[in-house]
Amino acid sequence: CSLSFYYHMYALSLLYEGAPLDGMGWLEVEVLDLVDSEKAGWQLAWSLRGNQGDAWHNATIDLSRYGGAIQVRFVAWRGALIRSDIALDDIEFSASCGMADVCRSHTYKPIIGSSNATGLTVHVEDSFVRAGFQGQAINSTSRIPFNKWVHVAYQFDLTTRQQAILVNGVKNSTDSGEEQHS
Numbered sequence: 001c002s003l004s005f006y007y008h009m010y011a012l013s014l015l016y017e018g019a020p021l022d023g024m025g026w027l028e029v030e031v032l033d034l035v036d037s038e039k040a041g042w043q044l045a046w047s048l049r050g051n052q053g054d055a056w057h058n059a060t061i062d063l064s065r066y067g068g069a070i071q072v073r074f075v076a077w078r079g080a081l082i083r084s085d086i087a088l089d090d091i092e093f094s095a096s097c098g099m100a101d102v103c104r105s106h107t108y109k110p111i112i113g114s115s116n117a118t119g120l121t122v123h124v125e126d127s128f129v130r131a132g133f134q135g136q137a138i139n140s141t142s143r144i145p146f147n148k149w150v151h152v153a154y155q156f157d158l159t160t161r162q163q164a165i166l167v168n169g170v171k172n173s174t175d176s177g178e179e180q181h182s
Contacts, residue, residue, distance in 0.1 A: 008056050136163070
């Protein structure tokens, strides 16, 4: 089982006397093992610090050491420079991730965040994708196929406050935070 993603970590360095050498900050990936109780709490699985240049880079993390059912979170820390950015794209889990009984279940399955999170959350519940930001969640309008890989994207427009769920590149969501399951 592995996690792969692209990251962009760039800081426009304004060098002046006394400026920090690298005010970029850092990016971490943490894993919570939901099966192995001896691995209590969030564990650091990957970390990168500093300015990586104005380019996209790929990272792949081996997650096979975890028991099967896991939660993954990305943690970004801003550095001293105000002109520093961290971005993520194309986050993928290999097909071998998860346990067989987890993959067969139609109940709540977190992708990003948790059921009580107030930030960004994306999860599958009763075969529908549900995603939201700051408590305003939307649902996919159709069920996603079971035991088949699909690409799910969540879009949030800060200016218009509109949200969308895309499944395999096609909009598949309600327009509000109301429950729309049928």
